[in-house]
């Protein structure tokens with residue numbers, strides 16, 4: 640373990656990065672660098688501000704850097720960067736996005752999508768909820784919701800509802816999940832919130848106080864676990880409504896915190 644203030648970047652330090660546009664809001668450099676120090680890993684993660692039109696050139700450049708270890712991708716790059724990887728995990732291919740890329744010693748870029756696994760890991764550790772054999776309602780069909788829905792399917796839910804403003808996107812996501820997990824009963828009926836053991840918000844509704852509710856709050860009840868992907872604010876209107884009805888709740892931050900460990904594992908840099 641190293642005191643972060645005593646860490647020095649030397650000629651041996653491996654470089655990692657996070658690509659985003661804009662970049663100012665990212666918290667990963669602080670969190671990841673603290674973890675590198677805690678785990679005694681000689682590495683540094685830096686913010687890399689790149690616009691969509693520059694992404695391919697940046698990734699090609701990083702792949703040719705011998706001391707580059709890997710890359711985290713966030714908005715808006717997660718769907719595009721998958722096409723710049725040499726190899727991606729099966730889960731990332733199903734979801735159609737990548738948020739963590741390891742650079743192997745031969746320069747190959749290996750992508751994974753860890754958003755959804757982070758959500759499920761956080762569920763298990765924070766609320767004690769194991770999706771195996773349970774039913775889940777996922778609001779949204781964008782990047783976060785797709786990752787959460789696929790991770791819940793992988794974790795063993797038997798019934799899944801995907802509800803989205805743009806119904807066609809919910810149908811399309813349902814079809815993709817059904818193709819991989821044919822045994823799961825999947826619906827897109829937004830009116831069935833009360834019939835599920837887990838309610839997850841993967842939409843951006845709740846970032847502003849004035850946003851419409853992502854699900855019908857009146858259907859929440861104390862037997863449910865309710866999770867939100869949104870990190871800012873910490874307590875979204877959904878989580879406040881769920882808490883008021885006696886539900887167990889999961890904030891957005893643990894979803895990211897659990898991913899940090901998964902990212903370090905994907906980077907393959909844990910000391911032996």
Ligand SMILES: NC(=O)c1ccc[n+]([C@@H]2O[C@H](COP(=O)([O-])OP(=O)(O)OC[C@H]3O[C@@H](n4cnc5c(N)ncnc54)[C@H](OP(=O)(O)O)[C@@H]3O)[C@@H](O)[C@H]2O)c1
Pocket residue numbers: 714754757778779780781782783784803804805806808841842843844846851868869870891892894895
């Ligand atoms: N905690 C974490 O680790 C983590 C990781 C990833 C993302 N997130 C958070 O998850 C949230 C979603 O991000 P994302 O990347 O998935 O975004 P995205 O791909 O743009 O998807 C946005 C989703 O929200 C829905 N939506 C947006 N505005 C809406 C409105 N006015 N009414 C109804 N539905 C609306 C969209 O529906 P349509 O399809 O109809 O447009 C879509 O389903 C963000 O708050 C993000 O910060 C958190």
